[in-house]
Structures are given as structure tokens and as C-alpha cells.
Amino acid sequence: MASTSTSPTTPTGPASKASDSSLGSKASKRSDAASTHAPSTAPSEVYTPKGVLRSVGIVAACTLSMVMNIAIGNPAITLTSVGEDFDETEASTQWVINAYAISAACFLLLSGRLADLYGRKRVWLIGFAIIAIFDIGCGFANDAMTLYILRGFQGLGGAAVVPASLGILAHSFPPSRARSLAFATFSAGAPMGGAIGFMLGAVVTQLSGPTWRTLYFVTAGASALGIILGFLCIDADTPSHEEDRRVDWIGALLVTSGLVLIVFVLSDSPSAPEGWKTDYIIGLFVVGGALVIAFGFWQWFLEKRLDDPNAPRSFWAAPPLMRITMWERAKGRFFLMQVIACMNWASFTCWLVWVQLYYQDYLELTPILTMVRILPITFVGIAANVIIALVIGRVDVQWIVTTGTLLTGVAVLLFAVIDPALPYWAYGFPSALIIVLGADFVFASGTLFVAKITPPQEQSVAGAVFQSMTQIGTAIGLSVSTIVYNAVLENGTKNAGLTLDANADNAPKDVQLRAYHDAMWVGFGFSMFCTALSIFLRGVGIVGHPPEKKRDDSIEAQQEATLHEKEPETKSPVEKKPSATFDPEERTPVDGPAPYVHDYAQSREHIA
CATH class of the missing domain: 1.10.287 (Helix Hairpins)
Known part of the structure; x- marks a missing residue:
């Protein structure tokens, strides 16, 4: 990762002025002017130069928070083991997932506001501590109800770390290729977290003695590692400039x-x-x-x-807590991006849940064999991070989002028409390859888009809104697809002259397959809806930092530079300012490299 001290390229000229004015709109001006949310001076951001190792540490800590949030948020593969231990039905054990999802989704906005007001690092560390403590508690739970309650409290930690991470990244990296890479890496943590949680759950459930409990002990250790990494690498919190810090x-x-x-x-x-x-x-x-x-x-x-x-x-x-005019920014495209992120994540959730159930319940594979079939997600997730970092500063975000929704749709479609008689390589393998590309393209570009059009003092709140929409998308995807699955299963079994039992174990195989297909068609519909909406993102432009131009060392370029050097200076002399740097809090000269000051009023570039 490049050092974050590199200054971004600021667009100049009539074209950039036109794009700035088109982005601004009246709503944006209203939301940023004369506000106690803003500091007393012009809203600007001071970025302290960081070394490569510290930059990597910050990105690793924030990405780990996303991986952990998704990995512990959906331990679907452990539900069978939980039900056997506590003698619970399959429907009841869903509350292992639901309890976490409810608290994680519903407290994001409040956590984001608290992070903006009282310190992102402080909220981030508290969130990770909550995850670790309740991980240990879940591992020692003696009954199902205790486990569900502990999972609900654990979701508060997930609600704290994610918006704080987005604010930390936005405040640690100025608009640059380093920022694009940081956000792309963080975003890749979402689909990779789902895959890692699934694979880790499969291994510990099948091979360890305590079965599902081991998953929580392992993630507690990972949370402790995250706390250490964040404490050492993330910058100390700076006091809020807001005049009114009430909640x-x-x-x-x-x-x-x-x-x-x-x-x-x-x-x-x-x-x-x-x-x-x-x-x-x-x-x-x-x-x-x-x-x-x-x-x-x-x-x-x-x-x-x-x-x-x-x-x-x-x-x-x-x-x-949240400015309503936030949803009007970029001529309403902020709202549009939230809807696309929500529905595309609903489609990704359909794939992740029903593919696992198809392999385990329909094909009756062991957890490890199921994990092996979904393993490509991890490696492609890493590749997706590299691809996003390369294209985000070169390609219009509309094309990235459209491509992401189409890839998600194709991956879900392959399982909507899957033929169990054909080998894994015909449907399962290509679907696993492209699903994470689709999810990451939409998630990463959406995260960067939101960070780009949001003023510094609202970064965590805006990130919380984006994360809330994806969490709601998870609930929508599971709810609608489960309703369709249950309806097809019940009607098909009734038409076969049977009565469906409590766990649906006696449903005919052909009826089960049709139910899996129809549940996947729901996810495909979500993706195609997002593809249609992406048409209206036209004109957003590039949200990543464009690559720097290579130096031209040709003879012609050197001769031209020499001629310019010999031209007489026609401008009036300007007095040189001292090269001291300034502490943004004390406003007095301090030693050290000059921080990069980013003026938000001039930073709404490229988005029409």
C-alpha cells in the first residue's frame, strides 16, 4: 500500500466546476451550511502522514472488524449442532442468527453518531470488547434461551465496530489511491467474512469435541487480536469540533x-x-x-x-442523529445507492444460506465437504479486492455497480436451475467463483461513493446508514426466500398425498429441489431489480482516486521543460511562507511532516 501522505489530484478548470456544481445541489448546501454539526471553520480534514506499516495495520484492523461481524453474524452451519445439543427445532435455532442481526442492524445509526461525537477509536475498541466478552459467554451457554440472549447483546458490538471502522478509514486516508485500496480491502471483508465464518464453522463443528462452542472461542481470540492491533495502529481520537455535542x-x-x-x-x-x-x-x-x-x-x-x-x-x-437531506445528496443518488446495496445484499444472502442448505440437507454432504464446495469464495474475494483497487479510479461507478448486480444475479441463477445429476463443476463451481465478485463490486463502490459525498463530521453516521441497509437486506432476503421455500415445500408435499412433519424431513426429493430452485429465483429477482436501478446512477462518474500520470522522461519532454525554465517570470513575486506544520487542535507550529489538509467544500468532485 502506498504511503498516505501523497496529495490527491484536485480537478481544475470549467469541467470540474461544472461537475462540482451539479453534485452540490441545493440540498447538499443546506445540509453543510451553518450547522452545529460542522466545526466553526470551513469543514476540512487534516490527514497526518503515515508509514506503510501503520497504514497496513489500520486497514487490517478495520477489515478484521468487518470479517468478524459477518463471520459471527451468520453461523448457519452450526445450527444443526445447536439444535441437537439443546433439543431445539430448526425454526427455533434460527434465533442464533436473528438475535444478532436485530441488535446489529438496529443500533448502527446510534453507534455511528456516538463514534462521530466521542471518538471512533474509543467506540471501535468498546465494540470489539463486547464481541469478545459475549463470544466467551456464548461458548459456555447452558440452554438455548441463554444463547439467544447473549447473541443479542453481542450484536451491539457488531453495531459499534463497523460504522467506527468506516469513519477511521475516511479520516486516516486522504482522497488517493491508498484510500481506494483501503476501502476496497475493507469491503472485501464482508463477503469473505461470510465465507470464513462458514468454513471455520464447518471445521470446528465436525472435528472439535465441543462442536459449535469452539467457533465462539476461536472468534473470541480473533477479537482479542483485533483489540491489540487497533490499539497500536489506529490514531488517537481528536476532540469533536461540534458546538452542540448532545445526542x-x-x-x-x-x-x-x-x-x-x-x-x-x-x-x-x-x-x-x-x-x-x-x-x-x-x-x-x-x-x-x-x-x-x-x-x-x-x-x-x-x-x-x-x-x-x-x-x-x-x-x-x-x-x-441523521440529516434527512443526506438522502438527497448527489441528486438523490445517495438514496438510490442505499436501495441497490440493500437488495443486492438480499440476493447474496439468499445464495449463501440456500446453497449451504442444498449441499447439507438435499445432497446430505458433511459440513467439511460443504465447505470445500464453497471454498472458492475466499480466494476470489482476495482477487476482488485487487480488481476493485485497480478499476475504482478508472471506471465510472455505474458500470461497476451494474456489473456487480449482474454477476450476483448470474451466480444465483445457476443454483435456481441447478441439476443435481450434473457434476459440481457445471453449476456449483462457477457460481461460487462469481458470487463474491458481484457482492464486493457493489459493496466496495457503494462504500467509497458514500464516503466521497459525506462531510468529515458525518462519516460514521453515513457508514452506519449504508451498513443498516445491508443488514435490512439480509433480513429481507431470508424472510422472502424462506416464505417461498416453505410454501412450495408444503404445497408439493400435500399434492404428493403426504403431511409435512415439523422438520420437513419427509418431503419428496423432487419437491425439495423445486423449493430450493424457487428460493433462488427470489434472489435472482432482487439482483435484476438492482440492475434496473443502476441505470439511474448515470453521471455519477469515478469515485476512486485516478492513477497518477507517469513521468515523461523523453528527450522532447526534457527540451520542453528546459524552454519553460528559461521563460521570464511574469507573475508578481509571492512571499514564501514558513514551512512549519500546524497542529489542527492548537493551531500552533509543530515539528514533523506537513499534514495533508482536505477541504470538503472542494471535494465533491466528479459526481454529476
């Missing part, structure tokens, strides 16, 4: 309660007595939706009040 606890209560109810409904509806027709499912969904809508109006009220310099200070009117 909008009313907004936090509204959005957290609303999202908890919505994600709970999405998670529980497939196993409810009458599915979505169940009374409590309908009631909770309506209440959850109403709370989220109320949160939106409350944030709009707070933002309007915040931007009014004549508004009196009120105990109840703290700065908003």
Missing part, C-alpha cells in the same frame, strides 16, 4: 424501536403460525413502520431548527 436520544429511541420491530417481523414471519397473516406480525410491522416514519419527521424538524440561527436552544432539540 438525540428521542430520535435514537424512535429509530431503534422501529427497526427492532421491523427486523423482528421479517425474521419471525416465516415461522409464524399463519405467516404474514398472523395478527401479531401485522401489528408489529405497522407499529415499527410508524416509528420509523416518526423518526424521519423528527429528524427533519431538528435539522430545520438546527439550520435556523434564530431558533432558541431547547433541552429536547438536540442535533439530529
Whole structure:
């Protein structure tokens, strides 16, 4: 990784001015002007030069947080072992996943705001400590209910580390190729985390004595390693420049309660007595939706009040958790990118869950043999990181996102039409090769896009919004595909003259295959919907830092440079400033290399 002290190329000329004005729009100007969210001076960011080793350490620590969050968030392959230990049904053991997903998704926004206010490194370390502590607790759980509760608390750690990591990366690397590589590596941690968690779970479940418990002990050790790495490498927190550092606890209560109810409904509806027709499912969904809508109006009220310099200070009117005008940035493309990330991740989740069940339950393979068939994800995930780093500064983000959604769709389609009689190399292998490319293309480009159009003081909040959408996508993908799977399985078994048992073990093989196919068709539909939406990303442009031009050492270039050197100076002399650097806190000269100061007001480049 290149040193982060390299200054980015700042676009100049009429073309860049046009693109800056087109990106800005009235909404962006409203959201950044005269705000207590912004520092008293112009919103700018000071980047301290770092060595290569420290840069690698920061990226490794943040990427580990993403890998750990995804790996421990979906231990699907251990559910069979959990059910056997605690004598629980397959539907009940889903709460090992659901409990973590609910807390991890619903507390992201509050965690992002706390990280922006009180220090990203502090929130990051606390989050990793929570993950490690409750990992150990899960490993010693004596009954299923205790395990579900501990998993719910563990999700709070996942909600803390991910938005803090995005803020840490954005504040550690100025706009440059190093930043593009850092975000690409971090984004690759999401699909790779799913693969690593699956493979680790398969090995420890089949080979270790305590079976599923070993997974939590291993991830607790990895969390401890992350804490050490982050403590040593991540920069110390700097005080917030915001005048009003209060937290909008009313907004936090509204959005957290609303999202908890919505994600709970999405998670529980497939196993409810009458599915979505169940009374409590309908009631909770309506209440959850109403709370989220109320949160939106409350944030709009707070933002309007915040931007009014004549508004009196009120105990109840703290700065908003999230500016509503954030969704209007880049002419509404911020909102569009969130929807694409949500639905494409729903498709990726469909693939990850139903492929594992197809191999284990339909083909009746062991966990390790199942893991071997999904192993290509890990290696392709590493390659995807390299590809993204190479193309993100050269290719329009619309083409990257469109390609990603198409690749995800093709990977899911292969399993929607899979023929069990054919060898693994016909369907399973190519699908495993391209699924992670599709997921990573969308996730990495979306993460960079959000970081690029977000002011420094909102980086963690914007990252939390993006992560929340992917978590909601996970719940949507699982819920809709499970409903379709159960309906096909039940109807097919009934048509065969059988009564489906509690675990659906007696369903005919052809009915099971049709149910797997239809569940995958749901994921394919999600991807194609994203592909259609990506058309409206036209004009976003390049979100990565363009590669530096190579030096021209030709004889002609040297002669031209010599001629320019001999030309008389026509400009008025400018007095040289002292070469001291300035501490952004003390505003006094300090020793050391000059930090890179990035002015956000001039940084909304390239996005039309």
C-alpha cells in the first residue's frame, strides 16, 4: 500500500466546476451550511502522514472488524449442532442468527453518531470488547434461551465496530489511491467474512469435541487480536469540533424501536403460525413502520431548527442523529445507492444460506465437504479486492455497480436451475467463483461513493446508514426466500398425498429441489431489480482516486521543460511562507511532516 501522505489530484478548470456544481445541489448546501454539526471553520480534514506499516495495520484492523461481524453474524452451519445439543427445532435455532442481526442492524445509526461525537477509536475498541466478552459467554451457554440472549447483546458490538471502522478509514486516508485500496480491502471483508465464518464453522463443528462452542472461542481470540492491533495502529481520537455535542436520544429511541420491530417481523414471519397473516406480525410491522416514519419527521424538524440561527436552544432539540437531506445528496443518488446495496445484499444472502442448505440437507454432504464446495469464495474475494483497487479510479461507478448486480444475479441463477445429476463443476463451481465478485463490486463502490459525498463530521453516521441497509437486506432476503421455500415445500408435499412433519424431513426429493430452485429465483429477482436501478446512477462518474500520470522522461519532454525554465517570470513575486506544520487542535507550529489538509467544500468532485 502506498504511503498516505501523497496529495490527491484536485480537478481544475470549467469541467470540474461544472461537475462540482451539479453534485452540490441545493440540498447538499443546506445540509453543510451553518450547522452545529460542522466545526466553526470551513469543514476540512487534516490527514497526518503515515508509514506503510501503520497504514497496513489500520486497514487490517478495520477489515478484521468487518470479517468478524459477518463471520459471527451468520453461523448457519452450526445450527444443526445447536439444535441437537439443546433439543431445539430448526425454526427455533434460527434465533442464533436473528438475535444478532436485530441488535446489529438496529443500533448502527446510534453507534455511528456516538463514534462521530466521542471518538471512533474509543467506540471501535468498546465494540470489539463486547464481541469478545459475549463470544466467551456464548461458548459456555447452558440452554438455548441463554444463547439467544447473549447473541443479542453481542450484536451491539457488531453495531459499534463497523460504522467506527468506516469513519477511521475516511479520516486516516486522504482522497488517493491508498484510500481506494483501503476501502476496497475493507469491503472485501464482508463477503469473505461470510465465507470464513462458514468454513471455520464447518471445521470446528465436525472435528472439535465441543462442536459449535469452539467457533465462539476461536472468534473470541480473533477479537482479542483485533483489540491489540487497533490499539497500536489506529490514531488517537481528536476532540469533536461540534458546538452542540448532545445526542438525540428521542430520535435514537424512535429509530431503534422501529427497526427492532421491523427486523423482528421479517425474521419471525416465516415461522409464524399463519405467516404474514398472523395478527401479531401485522401489528408489529405497522407499529415499527410508524416509528420509523416518526423518526424521519423528527429528524427533519431538528435539522430545520438546527439550520435556523434564530431558533432558541431547547433541552429536547438536540442535533439530529441523521440529516434527512443526506438522502438527497448527489441528486438523490445517495438514496438510490442505499436501495441497490440493500437488495443486492438480499440476493447474496439468499445464495449463501440456500446453497449451504442444498449441499447439507438435499445432497446430505458433511459440513467439511460443504465447505470445500464453497471454498472458492475466499480466494476470489482476495482477487476482488485487487480488481476493485485497480478499476475504482478508472471506471465510472455505474458500470461497476451494474456489473456487480449482474454477476450476483448470474451466480444465483445457476443454483435456481441447478441439476443435481450434473457434476459440481457445471453449476456449483462457477457460481461460487462469481458470487463474491458481484457482492464486493457493489459493496466496495457503494462504500467509497458514500464516503466521497459525506462531510468529515458525518462519516460514521453515513457508514452506519449504508451498513443498516445491508443488514435490512439480509433480513429481507431470508424472510422472502424462506416464505417461498416453505410454501412450495408444503404445497408439493400435500399434492404428493403426504403431511409435512415439523422438520420437513419427509418431503419428496423432487419437491425439495423445486423449493430450493424457487428460493433462488427470489434472489435472482432482487439482483435484476438492482440492475434496473443502476441505470439511474448515470453521471455519477469515478469515485476512486485516478492513477497518477507517469513521468515523461523523453528527450522532447526534457527540451520542453528546459524552454519553460528559461521563460521570464511574469507573475508578481509571492512571499514564501514558513514551512512549519500546524497542529489542527492548537493551531500552533509543530515539528514533523506537513499534514495533508482536505477541504470538503472542494471535494465533491466528479459526481454529476
